[in-house]
Amino acid sequence: MREPEDDMPAAELDARARADAALRRIRDGADPTREAFDLANTLNDESVRRFARRLRDLFRRA
Incomplete structure (x- = not known):
């Protein structure tokens, strides 16, 4: 049986x-x-993306 999540792009699903x-x-x-x-x-x-985004935000504020 296929689940709806099987056809969704990974980016749209949570972990x-x-x-x-x-x-x-x-x-x-x-x-x-x-x-x-x-x-x-x-x-x-x-x-890695979340960490990089936080670093960019940190350096923008500085």
């Missing part, structure tokens, strides 16, 4: 929804290593 979608894909036969790698990269990219 929990992305993890749930990855687990569903693994349960449906997807490669667990690839799903874990993609999920970790996505979450890491978001963390």
